Amino acid sequence: MKDAHVNLAIIGAGPAGMSAALRAKQFGLSVAVFDEQPTPGGQIYRDVMRSRSQKLQHVLGADYAAGKNIAQPFLDAGIDYYPGSTVWRVAPGELSWTSKSGSGELLADRILAATGAMERPFPIGGWTLPGVMTAGAAQILLKLDGVVADDAVFIGCGPLLYLIVNQYLEAGVKVRALLDTAPGTNWFRAAKHVAGALCSPSYLMKGLKLLSNIQSSGVPYYSGVESVRIMGTTKVAGVHWNDGRRDFSLECENVFLHQGIIPNINLTMAARCDHHWDDLQACFRPVVDPFGRTSCDWLVCAGDGAGIVGARSAALSGEIAALAIMHDLGFLKAADFRRETVPLLRLRRKDQRIRPFLDARYLPLARFRSPTDPQVTICRCEEVRREEISRALSEGCPGPNQFKSFTRAGMGPCQGRMCGNTVVESFCADTGSSPDAVGYYRLRMPVKPVTIAEIGGL
Amino acid sequence: MFRKLEPSTREVSILVSGQRVEVPANANLACALLAAGVQLTRVSPVSGAPRLPYCMMGVCFDCLATIDGIPNRQTCLESVREGMIVEIQDGKAQYMHEASLGDYE
Numbered sequence: 001m002k003d004a005h006v007n008l009a010i011i012g013a014g015p016a017g018m019s020a021a022l023r024a025k026q027f028g029l030s031v032a033v034f035d036e037q038p039t040p041g042g043q044i045y046r047d048v049m050r051s052r053s054q055k056l057q058h059v060l061g062a063d064y065a066a067g068k069n070i071a072q073p074f075l076d077a078g079i080d081y082y083p084g085s086t087v088w089r090v091a092p093g094e095l096s097w098t099s100k101s102g103s104g105e106l107l108a109d110r111i112l113a114a115t116g117a118m119e120r121p122f123p124i125g126g127w128t129l130p131g132v133m134t135a136g137a138a139q140i141l142l143k144l145d146g147v148v149a150d151d152a153v154f155i156g157c158g159p160l161l162y163l164i165v166n167q168y169l170e171a172g173v174k175v176r177a178l179l180d181t182a183p184g185t186n187w188f189r190a191a192k193h194v195a196g197a198l199c200s201p202s203y204l205m206k207g208l209k210l211l212s213n214i215q216s217s218g219v220p221y222y223s224g225v226e227s228v229r230i231m232g233t234t235k236v237a238g239v240h241w242n243d244g245r246r247d248f249s250l251e252c253e254n255v256f257l258h259q260g261i262i263p264n265i266n267l268t269m270a271a272r273c274d275h276h277w278d279d280l281q282a283c284f285r286p287v288v289d290p291f292g293r294t295s296c297d298w299l300v301c302a303g304d305g306a307g308i309v310g311a312r313s314a315a316l317s318g319e320i321a322a323l324a325i326m327h328d329l330g331f332l333k334a335a336d337f338r339r340e341t342v343p344l345l346r347l348r349r350k351d352q353r354i355r356p357f358l359d360a361r362y363l364p365l366a367r368f369r370s371p372t373d374p375q376v377t378i379c380r381c382e383e384v385r386r387e388e389i390s391r392a393l394s395e396g397c398p399g400p401n402q403f404k405s406f407t408r409a410g411m412g413p414c415q416g417r418m419c420g421n422t423v424v425e426s427f428c429a430d431t432g433s434s435p436d437a438v439g440y441y442r443l444r445m446p447v448k449p450v451t452i453a454e455i456g457g458l
Numbered sequence: 459m460f461r462k463l464e465p466s467t468r469e470v471s472i473l474v475s476g477q478r479v480e481v482p483a484n485a486n487l488a489c490a491l492l493a494a495g496v497q498l499t500r501v502s503p504v505s506g507a508p509r510l511p512y513c514m515m516g517v518c519f520d521c522l523a524t525i526d527g528i529p530n531r532q533t534c535l536e537s538v539r540e541g542m543i544v545e546i547q548d549g550k551a552q553y554m555h556e557a558s559l560g561d562y563e
Contacts, residue, residue: 036516038537043515047486053464084535118517128520130498130510137514144489144514145482146463171463234508235497253459264517380512381519383504413519413530449519449530 006030006080008325009095009108011087011267014042015067015311016303017114018074019318020325025077027326032080032106034087034097040071042116042303043136044311046143049075056146059171063311064143070315088446088454090271092298098454110300110325112292113268114318117261117304120283120364121422122156123371123378123386126230127257135258139164148173149254153239155228156258157182158362162210164256169217176252177220179241181259183365184224190360197357204354222248226365229373230255259364263305266415269443271299277435280359281308282369283421284440290345291324292317300325308359309352316348370425378426379419381412389426400424401442413449416441460492470540481538488514488521488534491544499523499533503549522547 008024010017013035024031041048045067057065075081085099094107119134126132135154141147142164153176154165161178168175197204214221228241231249238251262283269275273294274287285307286294292302302321303314320341327337371378374387384407392406400423403409409423410416416423420441427438446455466482473479474496481490488511491499498508500522511521514534524545525531533544 036535046515056463059463118515119513128502128507128509128512130508133510133512133514137512140514141460141489141492144486145466145493147460147489147493148463149460173463381502381504383502383507413522414517417517418513 004104005107006032007109007329007331008032008112008322009106009110010034010112010114011090011095012042012114012116012303012305013037013040013074013081013083014044014114014116014303015070015315016116016305016318016321017042017112018070019315020112020114020302020322021079021318022070022073022077023319023322024326025079027322027331029326029329029331030080032082032108033074034082034085034095036084036086038084040074040081040083041067042114043140044314045071046140048143050144052146055171059167060143061167067311086448086450087267088448088450090267090299090445090447092296096455098450098457103454103457109298109329111298112318112321112325113271113286113299113301113305114303114314115264115267115305116314117308118264118417119257120259120262120369121378121418121420122257122259122364122368123376123419123422124228124230124257124368125373125376126232126236128377128380128383129230129232129236130234131232131236131253132230132255132257135161135164135256136261138256139167142167142171149256150174151176151252152254152256153177153179153250153252154256154258155179155181155225155239155241156260156368157364158258158260159207159210159358160261161256161258162207162214164258165219166210166213169213169219175217175219177222177250178214179225179228179239180221180223181225181228181365181368182223182362186361186363189363190357193357193360196353196355200351200354227367259368260362261304261308262421263307264417265305265440266417266443267447268294268299268301268305269440270445270447271296273299273301275440278307280356280363282363282425283308284424284435290320291341292321293324293328309348309355313348313351316344316351320344320348366425366429370422370429378422379407379409379412381414381418382408382410384409384419386426389423390430393427393430399438400427400440403427404441410441415443415447415449459495462493470538472538472540472542472544474544475546483538483540485538486534487525487536487538487542487544488532490538491533498546500547501549506549
């Protein structure tokens, strides 16, 4: 499909990407959607169209099943959809993609990055051991094939962690323990956002129910966890932790970690649109206007990739972004654009009322974002330890990007996805600078590792 | 240990480090490897430490394996196919190259 042309190319088939595609298609734009997974849904609705037993449907819950209400129309709409495809380059008016069945270039008037979120790196001792996964990964295993781990220890904080523990309990899977790292001091930060949370009673009730189910389930629950280390040499053997008063330990084979989610910014960073540090969510996000327009006129961003908003608002931002693109390309008159977007913006505002509360309540402790133990691995790919930041600083390393040449951190196959945030926050911790001053890795195309053959095969 | 909550309705066989493994048809490869009790998918090229899938969503690259002769494939982005050949990604640790799955169980 070299030299093929569409009005809108969308990267990511999660709630934002699918909703944007549906809107744009409905208004007559030519649309192409690229997604790395074989089926639509993104991570929140991963493999949502798979047929499942009643029991598994029940375990995964109604909020997950609701993804079908977007995925089914998306599949039925006759949208040019490229599952199992990786977009490895975006540029003004064009992109390059590759898949098992071939690769190509596509010309596009606008590109919508709906690349979603990833779990915040949780660098603690032993987090690279086989047997350690993210809580999101545990949930993906459940969604994909009903795969679970018995007697696992869950560590961290945030709604997703409590949700997966609930899903395990619902499935009758024994949970060894939940180590809750949500800092008690966060209540002070969260207090001023309580009014907003109270305006979202349905979210609030869901959250309280998740927590109360866990408390009443008999699963050993440890709150106020302040430091954690995973033990083992070639695989997980157990967990040691401290709650500020005493030490604890448990033997286990599987550990699931979670410290909230952050935007997956590799593509927007490589596109060189402006990003800024979000203090409340403790992550970089692209600078966007309310419609998702970035500082690059050819690139628009929707969903969690533009800052964490959750599935419902992600879908709304997808629609809003599609309308803005149609307006900017001349498919939609200003008056129609306003009429269409006003109710969507209102819905999103309403849906976001609880967000500041959640962000404040579940902001991970500083030491879980920038480890204090010098021996902790911060870059999983190149196995760079925390102490190497202090060493690099003493040798004159000015920031995260130069840290790559000092240590190779961020230069492995994950291209800094698993260490970027940690390195930035560690530089800030050691120098007293702000993340915006310290900056991020300078990311470049290809956005994902591709072979020379894939590039040459164009 | 990972297990499936429900038995699969249809299975296909794949080769993992030379050993035949029955996995659910259309399964995600990383998920199938974990459910089959595979103990590592790659060893780190830096220290030779064993690794298994970590994120399951394409960002951590710890699930890299050689699939049908092509190295550095993210198994969390692959679906299984009958006869698929999966080899442990051995990084720079050449001694792991000939290792069979059985050695790690």
